[in-house]
Amino acid sequence: MADEVVVFRVWDSPFSYRVELALALKGVNFRRAEEDLKNKSSELLLYNPVHKKIPVLLHAGKPIAESLVILEYIDETWKQNPILPVDPYERANARFWATYVDDKCLEILWRACWTRGEEQQKCISEAGERLRTLETALEGKKFFGGDTIGFVDIVVSFLTPWMEVLQEMARIRLLEEENYPRLCRWVRDFSSCDVVKETRPPREKLVAFFATLKPPN
Amino acid sequence: MAESEDVKVLGAWMSPFVMRARIALNLKKVDYEFIAETMHPKSELLLKSNPVYKKIPVLFHKGNPICESLIIVQYIDETWTSVHPILPADPYDRAIARFWAAYIDDTWNPEVRKYSMANTDEERAVVAEKTFAGVQLLEEAFQTCGKGGNWFGGDALGYLDIALGSYLAWIRVTEKMSGLKILDGDKFPQLTAWADRFCAEEAVKGVMPETDKLLEFAAAMIARMKAASSAK
Numbered sequence: 001m002a003d004e005v006v007v008f009r010v011w012d013s014p015f016s017y018r019v020e021l022a023l024a025l026k027g028v029n030f031r032r033a034e035e036d037l038k039n040k041s042s043e044l045l046l047y048n049p050v051h052k053k054i055p056v057l058l059h060a061g062k063p064i065a066e067s068l069v070i071l072e073y074i075d076e077t078w079k080q081n082p083i084l085p086v087d088p089y090e091r092a093n094a095r096f097w098a099t100y101v102d103d104k105c106l107e108i109l110w111r112a113c114w115t116r117g118e119e120q121q122k123c124i125s126e127a128g129e130r131l132r133t134l135e136t137a138l139e140g141k142k143f144f145g146g147d148t149i150g151f152v153d154i155v156v157s158f159l160t161p162w163m164e165v166l167q168e169m170a171r172i173r174l175l176e177e178e179n180y181p182r183l184c185r186w187v188r189d190f191s192s193c194d195v196v197k198e199t200r201p202p203r204e205k206l207v208a209f210f211a212t213l214k215p216p217n
Numbered sequence: 218m219a220e221s222e223d224v225k226v227l228g229a230w231m232s233p234f235v236m237r238a239r240i241a242l243n244l245k246k247v248d249y250e251f252i253a254e255t256m257h258p259k260s261e262l263l264l265k266s267n268p269v270y271k272k273i274p275v276l277f278h279k280g281n282p283i284c285e286s287l288i289i290v291q292y293i294d295e296t297w298t299s300v301h302p303i304l305p306a307d308p309y310d311r312a313i314a315r316f317w318a319a320y321i322d323d324t325w326n327p328e329v330r331k332y333s334m335a336n337t338d339e340e341r342a343v344v345a346e347k348t349f350a351g352v353q354l355l356e357e358a359f360q361t362c363g364k365g366g367n368w369f370g371g372d373a374l375g376y377l378d379i380a381l382g383s384y385l386a387w388i389r390v391t392e393k394m395s396g397l398k399i400l401d402g403d404k405f406p407q408l409t410a411w412a413d414r415f416c417a418e419e420a421v422k423g424v425m426p427e428t429d430k431l432l433e434f435a436a437a438m439i440a441r442m443k444a445a446s447s448a449k
Binding site: 050051059062064065066068069070072073076077088089091092095096099100133 | 269278281283284285288289291292295296308309311312313315316319320324354
């Protein structure tokens with residue numbers, strides 16, 4: 001089909017999930033092209049020669065890489081159910097928090113779950129500060145996007161179920177209700193959205209998958 | 218000239234990121250006040266307006282602070298819409314411009330910066346190879362994005378021109394300090410010609426630091442960084 005939409009993805013990736021959630025929010029039909037990251041397809045290497053990573057969105061034969069770039073493209077191409085706000089200042093804020101999550105939160109949250117001992121304590125402490133900062137963006141709002149899910153909510157989707165599963169496995173609790181009431185409420189509200197329920201990977205499958213990964217020494 | 222809507226840029230002369238905000242405002246013909254940041258120590262204004270990163274540039278418009286240079290450039294483009302569009306009109310072209318801007322900031326520039334901190338010839342050779350591989354990609358991107366025009370943006374200076382062009386003074390400083398010709402006219406003819414064109418642009422001339430002044434600043438900064446890292 002001329003305007004076929006394909007998402008090169010892996011089922012357990014929170015990055016390709018962002019793309020799928022955005023497309024689902026807009027009611028856009030798409031085909032999933034599952035990748036084996038240990039044996040990348042020639043198509044993936046053709047469509048993302050610079051980074052050789054998922055996700056890649058292919059629309060009408062044209063490839064786009066990098067999840068935040070893809071989200072903006074999706075919003076500009078399919079206008080229903082906008083992901084970004086209309087007002088330029090609010091758009092700037094949404095972009096600010098999305099890049100904050102990617103640049104300052106993801107890695108430290110991951111490391112807090114996979115490291116041990118003193119290093120883990122340091123990571124937990126730092127991750128805690130970043131989450132505290134992130135929480136300020138939720139002040140007075142149900143979702144980061146306001147009354148409905150938006151750009152930042154999609155980017156933060158990593159918190160559920162991925163971070164929940166990882167915390168359980170590492171036997172740590174980063175997102176305690178008493179310390180992060182807004183973020184914890186956000187997790188519940190986000191998780192109860194139909195579109196999220198219908199698109200997210202099954203928790204049990206993620207538990208089984210993460211159990212096969214060895215924690216770094 | 219657009220009427221003053223209380224537009225200010227908090228920044229410093231040597232920062233490529235601050236340059237981006239100023240070039241964008243210049244292209245839009247927006248008057249603004251430039252507030253020179255004290256840096257050491259950081260001003261109250263900076264700490265209050267950018268509490269998360271505590272970094273320049275900060276754009277102030279109607280009393281609101283906007284942070285992060287590429288976010289600022291997009292804000293400027295989306296606010297002053299009747300003059301000189303900065304991002305391309307087509308969503309796919311916009312995506313490609315955003316992709317390469319992210320590549321420059323997240324992948325290429327961090328690599329180039331490693332050169333001055335490298336201690337051995339071997340380390341320098343690795344950095345040089347990666348630097349040139351990146352420039353080759355950008356030379357090709359210029360042709361794809363520019364579609365035969367003088368700019369990454371085609372017929373007019375655009376987002377990706379600003380993203381890469383803001384680094385030119387620092388690239389020239391790195392070339393002088395390292396003896397490495399990064400923008401080699403033989404290997405990368407399009408980019409080399411583009412670089413001269415960029416620096417000659419009205420919107421750029423007044424905010425591009427002089428190479429010698431920047432060289433002096435860079436030498437002092439690198440000496441400080443090396444002293445700090447060897448003191449650890």
